Amino acid sequence: MIYDKKESLSSNPENDALTVNEPYKFYNGNRDFTSLEAWIKCRDVKLFFYQKILPLLPKEEKFNLDIQIRKAAISITSNISEGYGRFHYQEGIQYYRISRGSLFELKDHLISCYDIGYIHSEIKNEGEKLIESAKIIL
Template structure:
């Protein structure tokens, strides 16, 4: 691969970040330093760690950063659930974001397996 921006997981995670920013604009102002900030930060962490891991010299390091992305993704899923439970997200908004995050989760898990397998053959 010539650049991390060509990775579908990076592209999908960037789309997710954009969507997260759009929906959190509707959160109460007093949440700007709380849940809004936390949701945005963990969503940003997903593509950022994919990109940073890509720059690493070894597959083992790359996998470490991809796993950090998954951790941030799980954190995001939890925070979306909280936002839904306290009424900041409609069920429709939650379902869309959650399903998009689950798709990205499956893609990341698959990609990690691929990177690990490729590192065994090199």
């Protein structure tokens, strides 16, 4: 993405400095948010929680920790995709910040699962590595 005041998509001149767009010469219609490295890393985190953490939770957590993890895991990728679709730079940044916050929330849930005894240290360490690699990019 390129910050370009001359080729702004905004019709309001006051918002031109806040508009992010892809000039025609760089535009690729086949590219979308799924090509972003941050989205790919966050997707890995989401899949880790769905495949390795949620199956280990007991039934009594179905309406507590389970739901919290599901919402935060879905939020990290959905906020990146929604931010990518925004025309204004500052709007996109806000969605990326929300996504980053969800990563921190998932790290807390991971630690809680470990502290309560639902997961072992190997799974906790694997999850922390995935979260850290996503946070670096996001």
